[in-house]
Amino acid sequence: MxxxxxxxxxxxxxxxxxxxxxxxxxxxxxxxxxxxxxxxxxxxxxxxxxxxxxxxxxxxxxxxxxxxxxxxxxxxxxxxxxxxxxxxxxxxxxxxxxxxxxxxxxxxxxxxxxxxxxxxxxxxxxxxxxxxxxxxxxxxxxxxxxxxSTDAFGTLFSAARKLGVNGLSRIGIWGMGPMGAAGTLAAKAMGGRVVALDPIAERRDFARSLGADLVLDPRDASAADQIREFAGGEGLTGAVDCSGQSVAHNMALDALAPMGKLALVGEAASTTIKPSDQLIRKQVTVFGSWYFGIDEYADILRLIETHAIxxxxxxxxxxxxxxxxxxxxxxxxxxxxxxxxxx
Structure with a gap:
């Protein structure tokens, strides 16, 4: 054998x-x-x-x-x-x-x-x-x-689609590892404006090279104000967390506009958030997004080809x-x- x-x-x-x-x-x-x-x-x-x-x-x-x-x-x-x-x-x-x-x-x-x-x-x-x-x-x-194109890009394509990313979208992505970087490519190809956040300078530089419209260190004391200005004063229409960190979950929820949506992609065993202020009062939707439906793959390939990703x-x-x-x-x-x- x-x-x-x-x-x-x-x-x-x-x-x-x-x-x-x-x-x-x-x-x-x-x-x-x-x-x-x-x-x-x-x-x-x-x-x-x-x-x-x-x-x-x-x-x-x-x-x-x-x-x-x-x-x-x-x-x-x-x-x-x-x-x-x-x-x-x-x-x-x-x-x-x-x-x-x-x-x-x-x-x-x-x-x-x-x-x-x-x-x-x-x-x-x-x-x-x-x-x-x-x-x-x-x-x-x-x-x-x-x-x-499968787990890395396909997963973030599916998350961006669930967020309804389009030319009017203001999207925040927390964590610029491979998944967050793929999310930047997907959201930009779908027409969204993207703010990318990561504490590591090299990852921020890479996100900028991928087309992120604004790149921030989430530890920067002015980061929340810069996101608000980027989002036109009201907040982000959508956010993706690829870090799995509770501090990122809270920062993303605080940055969302009313009726905004947060996709949780980064693995996390537990987290702590403030449902009343961050979800209920703002009518925010939070959902998990893991991988993609196999029927989505044709659209994944189409986006890659159409935008020469x-x-x-x-x-x-x-x-x-x-x-x-x-x-x-x-x-x-x-x-x-x-x-x-x-x-």
Whole structure:
């Protein structure tokens, strides 16, 4: 049986690169040769040993939930994909027949599994997935861009769409890591004006280069006043938090105009807010936004193409699979932003 290289995260900041069998596929499955697979901040929960998505022993699964590559084998029941197709992969594998699966939200399925967390993921040479999880990518899109187009860009596209971003929107984005940077690209492409906030100067500079209209250090005593002036005096129409920090939640809620909306994207186990002043009196909507419906991917690609969005700019470092220990150590230390395994 042939072997492949794969990356595992057993916890306690341990990274193991193992030789494991190339998976066999079933009738409705495909085998994808992985060409690019991103590291995400949520992967650090596996790296530390406190997985944000649980179900089974995560130590036994190949990590990685943002892969893209080429179909190299198809099951006998697969008719819509063929060997040689360029694809990205949708991270949630559902039952396929429940209400949530049939509306394109596989990750809401009661029986769902998640690439890299509760089933084998994409930080490997090959990946086995159901054909229904493939996202066909267009000619000319690199595998690197395709991998970034899913969790990083796709998640923030979906959040911006839920906020109703348009040419009249005034959007604040807290946290300019890879997700916040992707959110800046998405909101700008949809026509919104964006204020980007991050305490790290290099991230603020990057946000400015991506087209943010105003860039602020949230610790600046004048930041709230500058946001109010940017938003025309009344407040932001929408906000996105990618930091997962309670201080950011409060700052965003305070900055919202009446009837504004806040999308929570950054993972957080708990937070403290002031519902009466921040929500009830202003009729503000707060919602969680995690990933995207699979039916949204066509629009995600359309926005990328129409606005010539260069997703590769978000990848600051690339690594080979055998460099996984270095990749996760640097990512954990914030010595990289979006880091991607490439082959």
């Amino acid at each position: 042939s072997k492949m290289t794969a990356v595992f995260l057993p916890g306690n900041k341990q990274v193991e690169v193992r030789a494991v069998p190339v998976p066999e596929i079933g009738p409705d499955e495909v085998l994808v040769e992985i060409k690019a697979s991103c590291i995400c901040r949520s992967d650090l929960s596996l790296y530390y040993g406190n997985a944000v998505i649980s179900g089974g022993d995560s130590n036994q699964f190949v990590c990685g939930h943002e892969p893209a590559g080429v179909v190299v084998r198809v099951g006998e029941a697969v008719t819509e994909f063929a060997e040689g197709d360029d694809v990205a992969v949708y991270l949630g594998v559902g039952c396929g027949v429940c209400h949530h699966c049939r509306t394109g939200h596989f990750y809401l399925c009661a029986k769902w599994k998640c690439l890299g967390f509760t089933m084998d993921g994409g930080n490997a040479e090959f990946l086995r997935v159901p054909a229904r999880n493939l996202l066909r990518t267009p000619k000319g899109m690199s595998h690197l861009a395709a991998a970034i 260069d997703l590769e700019r978000l990848a600051t470092h690339t690594f080979a699979l055998h460099e996984a220990e270095t990749a996760f150590r640097m990512f954990d230390a914030r010595e990289t932003e979006k880091a991607v395994f490439v082959r």
